[in-house]
Amino acid sequence: MDNAMWAFGRVSGFASLAFFTVSVLLGVMTRSGRPLPGLPRFSITLIHRNISLLASVFLVLHVGSLLLDSYAKLTVTDVLVPFLGSYRPFWQGLGTVALDLVLALVVTGLLRHRIGQRTFRAVHWFSYAMWPIALAHSIGNGTNGTSTWFVTLAVASVVAVGVAIVWRLSANFLETARARQGGLT
Amino acid sequence: MSELLHIDWTKCDGRGLCTELLPNVLGRDEWGYPLARRRGTSDRTNVVISTNDAEAARDAVKLCPKLALSLGAQRSA
Numbered sequence: 001m002d003n004a005m006w007a008f009g010r011v012s013g014f015a016s017l018a019f020f021t022v023s024v025l026l027g028v029m030t031r032s033g034r035p036l037p038g039l040p041r042f043s044i045t046l047i048h049r050n051i052s053l054l055a056s057v058f059l060v061l062h063v064g065s066l067l068l069d070s071y072a073k074l075t076v077t078d079v080l081v082p083f084l085g086s087y088r089p090f091w092q093g094l095g096t097v098a099l100d101l102v103l104a105l106v107v108t109g110l111l112r113h114r115i116g117q118r119t120f121r122a123v124h125w126f127s128y129a130m131w132p133i134a135l136a137h138s139i140g141n142g143t144n145g146t147s148t149w150f151v152t153l154a155v156a157s158v159v160a161v162g163v164a165i166v167w168r169l170s171a172n173f174l175e176t177a178r179a180r181q182g183g184l185t
Numbered sequence: 186m187s188e189l190l191h192i193d194w195t196k197c198d199g200r201g202l203c204t205e206l207l208p209n210v211l212g213r214d215e216w217g218y219p220l221a222r223r224r225g226t227s228d229r230t231n232v233v234i235s236t237n238d239a240e241a242a243r244d245a246v247k248l249c250p251k252l253a254l255s256l257g258a259q260r261s262a
């Protein structure tokens with residue numbers, strides 16, 4: 001039983017991170033206001049939301065299974081308060097920070113209409129902090145964190161998200177950027 | 186009974202989700218901002234939504250990335 005929890009804890013953590021990576025990419029796509037081939041804007045928004053929620057579910061499973069596992073020595077305090085863990089406290093603490101950020105992102109995401117756009121947006125910016133922190137946690141804490149296959153995937157993800165962010169910051173990021181720049185001159 | 190879709194122009198950023206969900210009701214101007222197709226009853230800010238489009242309009246209110254849309258009952262003139 002213990003072994004199963006341990007294995008499941010690792011797999012679910014990996015799945016959560018993978019879904020969050022896709023979610024960040026879809027989030028940037030959503031922000032650009034552009035559709036993808038065969039995927040209208042509202043679909044991208046919905047998939048962004050659903051993948052994020054799916055990633056969060058796997059995150060809950062990841063933490064939950066490791067709480068039940070005696071080998072991980074995870075306590076309820078570690079789940080909410082970072083850097084107090086018994087095993088590699090720094091890297092585990094990063095996981096806790098990421099979890100707390102995800103919690104804030106999910107709550108403000110679901111209550112967007114209630115809390116208003118400004119609060120939602122201010123909190124949603126933290127996605128850009130959450131993702132690298134979660135990735136660092138997986139590399140520093142994961143049993144396979146420094147295996148070749150994992151590092152290869154991690155590098156590919158960093159490149160993908162990096163390219164998305166460079167694009168995000170570029171002048172022609174918005175679909176309507178060209179028309180609007182033209183309108184001003 | 187038809188409803189009015191209100192566009193808050195201080196919030197709208199012309200991201201075009203509403204125009205995708207309500208293709209028969211809203212077009213886009215050259216800057217990407219929504220524009221009522223039938224100009225007679227609707228104006229730029231308050232767009233008449235028929236019962237057929239009510240569901241799609243509700244989705245648009247929910248999904249607008251800038252929370253710029255709201256639905257209300259049509260004022261009888």
Ligand code: SF4
Nearest residue numbers: 197198200201203249
């Ligand atoms: S979905 Fe919202 S932001 Fe986008 S064009 Fe419509 S009203 Fe404007």
